[in-house]
Amino acid sequence: MLSFTEENYLKSIYHLSNGGTQAVLTNALAESMNTKAASVTDMVKKLSTKGMISYEKYYGVKITRVGKTEALMIIRKHRLWETFLVQTLQFNWDEVHEVAEQLEHIQSPLLIEKLDDFLGHPRTDPHGHPIPDKAGKIVEIKQVILSTCALRKKVMVRAVRNGSPSFLQYLSKIGVYIGATLTIVDKVEFDGSLEITIDGKKKVFISRDAAENLMVTE
Amino acid sequence: MLSFTEENYLKSIYHLSNGGTQAVLTNALAESMNTKAASVTDMVKKLSTKGMISYEKYYGVKITRVGKTEALMIIRKHRLWETFLVQTLQFNWDEVHEVAEQLEHIQSPLLIEKLDDFLGHPRTDPHGHPIPDKAGKIVEIKQVILSTCALRKKVMVRAVRNGSPSFLQYLSKIGVYIGATLTIVDKVEFDGSLEITIDGKKKVFISRDAAENLMVTE
DNA sequence: TTTATTTTTTAGACCGATCTAAAAATTGAC
DNA sequence: GTCAATTTTTAGATCGGTCTAAAAAATAAA
Ligand SMILES: [Mn+2]
Ligand SMILES: [Mn+2]
Ligand SMILES: [Mn+2]
Ligand SMILES: [Mn+2]
Numbered sequence A, B: 001m002l003s004f005t006e007e008n009y010l011k012s013i014y015h016l017s018n019g020g021t022q023a024v025l026t027n028a029l030a031e032s033m034n035t036k037a038a039s040v041t042d043m044v045k046k047l048s049t050k051g052m053i054s055y056e057k058y059y060g061v062k063i064t065r066v067g068k069t070e071a072l073m074i075i076r077k078h079r080l081w082e083t084f085l086v087q088t089l090q091f092n093w094d095e096v097h098e099v100a101e102q103l104e105h106i107q108s109p110l111l112i113e114k115l116d117d118f119l120g121h122p123r124t125d126p127h128g129h130p131i132p133d134k135a136g137k138i139v140e141i142k143q144v145i146l147s148t149c150a151l152r153k154k155v156m157v158r159a160v161r162n163g164s165p166s167f168l169q170y171l172s173k174i175g176v177y178i179g180a181t182l183t184i185v186d187k188v189e190f191d192g193s194l195e196i197t198i199d200g201k202k203k204v205f206i207s208r209d210a211a212e213n214l215m216v217t218e
Numbered sequence C: 001t002t003t004a005t006t007t008t009t010t011a012g013a014c015c016g017a018t019c020t021a022a023a024a025a026t027t028g029a030c
Numbered sequence D: 001g002t003c004a005a006t007t008t009t010t011a012g013a014t015c016g017g018t019c020t021a022a023a024a025a026a027t028a029a030a
Helices: A004-016 A026-032 A037-049 A065-087 A097-103 A109-119 A165-174 B004-016 B026-032 B037-049 B065-087 B097-103 B109-119 B165-174
Strands: A053-055 A061-063 A154-160 A181-187 A194-198 A202-206 A214-217 B053-055 B061-063 B154-160 B181-187 B194-198 B202-206 B214-217
Touching (some): A004 A061, A026 A037, A037 A053, A037 A061, A065 A109, A154 A165, B154 B165
Antiparallel strands (some): A053 A061, A154 A214, A181 A194, B154 B214, B194 B202
């Protein structure tokens, strides 16, 4: 049984390692957890003795098989709760993350399976991120960053990379949502900003930063 | 801001004091919290400095106005979540308490108001207990213990006093539920057990203990 | 390849929540 | 009203999670 804090560390390690493919360094983890390197070293030893990660002094940590499964279950809960908050309780997509950070730690396998049933086994959360299934399997949909797309090509918004409330609110305001059809009508060489149309109608300018945080498919 | 543990203590104090009407002694609180008297003394001092209770050495604690409001909000959350689990997620009424013990600590006023809206502002939880409203107001329905009722009188089950899973499962098994109509057809002098009919049909015997944990109205 | 910089770990402390053991206050019995 | 039993509080320790400051290792620069 992992503590609240241990679960958060593990989730961070999973994300920072790109799903367990790379090692995670102490300082990177400290920054993402808003804590100090010394605290990370302590926690990392604990997670290591619990078999969640393998830890080699000065070389960072790698998530283990069980650790990965554990992390995916927390992510599953997080994303199912976010979906519930938006679909069922009418939250806006920029309001759900903080609450889901709490709800993801509720311990009840029955609850999460019933929630999943109730929601109709959604495959993605309100931000377009895939929801791992009961077995921890995650179906990644091939998608590319908007700013890399060709001019005049119709693409569909699939996910946001940065899910910060301010970015999400901005997207809502200009009319961009998951499932929207975008077309790049012009690229500004100077600053990387784009002129796009949304659903073939509205024409807006978005910054390079915004364009780099939208994931789309053709 | 109260910690997880402080919230649990406060809720216990509220219940043990019958909604703030009596003082609560250290040992009583220790027993209900499954902890030691020494730990209670520590916690009680902390809750006192936070203004949730007034504490007088050797004479127990009394809940304050703010403490009561705080306790009622936790109870509101607990009971709304229990209602959600049964009504929306199809839990049985004996499966919800433990999960609600966790969910009641989620911090998000927006969440609880949206949940309340979604459920249609229920007035009682799956065990018949009243749900405090947004302002902390609680509508107690006058009800009596089944074992005190007269013979042959039709009464309606309103709530259970003891909500333990085993009792609830037993009730389900014999066909007793919130809203069922019961009639006492015989009282056994010797052991206080009752012979009753459920909804005018099924005839069963229940023990004194069971009869003392069923709340009914006429 | 020696030195300087950066990263990471260790040592030692603090805080919140808990415990055991011992002291103090209250209550009950005679 | 005194003494014994019960209840409650204090004292001191532990554990998990965090911190700062200092030591050690790894990396980069000269
Ligand atoms: Mn999120
Ligand atoms: Mn999300
Ligand atoms: Mn309950
Ligand atoms: Mn209940």
